[in-house]
Amino acid sequence: MSEQQLALVTGASRGIGAAIAARLAADGYRVIGTATSDSGAEAIRTSLQQVSAVNDALVLNIADGEQTATAIKQLLADYGTPQVVVNNAGITRDNLFLRLSDDDWEAVINTNLNGVFRVCKALAKPMIKQKSGSIINISSIIGTTGNAGQANYAAAKAGLEGFSRSLAQEIASRNVRVNCVSPGFIQTDMTDVLPEGQKEAILASIPGKRFGQVEDIAGTVAFLASDDSKYITGQTIHVNGGMNMG
Template sequence: MSEKLLALVTGASRGIGRAIAERLARDGYRVIGTATSESGAASVREALKQIDGDNDALVLNIADAAQTDGALKDFLQTYGTPRVVVNNAGITRDNLFLRMSDDEWDEVINTNLTGVFRVCKSMVKPMLKQKAGAIINISSIIGTTGNGGQANYAAAKAGLEGFSRSLAQEIASRNITVNCVAPGFIQTDMTEILPETQKEAILATIPGKRFGQVEEIAGAVAFLAGNDAKYITGQTIHVNGGMNMG
């Protein structure tokens, strides 16, 4: 890459988000990763600066409208307009539907769907002026298949994919793509704590017979961010080992 293009990666403190941020940094982007706390941002900053000193991190809580607005205004003033925006930050508040509280529903929708709206609202206008860019939203297999105990999460991720297709239609003429990557079951801290019987049950449903690796999600994101994907927009790339082939 002849010059460093700017990339913003939300939720970069661990797991998939950290892998995405590090992959883009290794690919030559100037990466700014985010976390919801100062300590989380410090950890992201340290990891990214080990790859290149131009990388950085900031505190961003996409569930908080005022904080998001302020933080992203500061981002634009400090770093400029990103060429790549990866919306990875998200939460879970799992519960069976009949036991799910209004707060559990609202928190997930507010973060996983409305939070992405907030980030895009701040970033799209300067990207339109730039007339180039890629927005990549991290969805989930659950947005397609559903999952017991995750009605809130499934609704947010399905909504995210619809949002992405609609936004893609509005800004494609300005050379900006909008796509989703939908991971299946990926080996992270969350899957590590599952009981062995539950792991075996999940693996039985995956033709690939293994959990995915965070680097495999990062690879899909890197492809969508690059020049080889400039004519791909409004799509969801499923990375799930064949668990869902719809």
């Protein structure tokens, strides 16, 4: 890219988020990764600055409206307006619906859906003002297929996709794009602890006959961040090896 662009990646301390931050940094973006703790932010900073000293990290808890507003205000003051925003931060609180507590429902909706709203609300106006940008929201195959024990997570991710399509329609004329990436079964430290029988059953349902890697998601995000996708907005790109083709 002719001029270094700024990219914000939330939830960049591990797994998919860390891979996205690393890929964008390798592609020449100035990357700001976020974590919910000082120690997490410091780990991100150390990792990203091995690529370039201009990369950095900050503490951002998207579940907290006041803290989010303060952190984004500081981001804008310190670094300027991002050209790329990747909303990856999220949580799970799995349980069968009849056992699902109000707290677990509200925690997942508040982080995975309301949290993305908060980040976009804080950054949409400055991105519109600069008349360029790409917002990339990380969804999940569960938002399309549903999954037993994840009613809260499925609702949040399905809502995220609808939100993204609506926002895309509102700001497309200002050259700001909004898209989703929907991962299938991606191999991370969280999935490595699943029982072998469960992993074998999942693998049998994937036509590609392999689990996804975090780099598969990072590559798709890199495409949506780039000018190669400048005529794509309001879309959900499924990255699941054929596990769901809807």
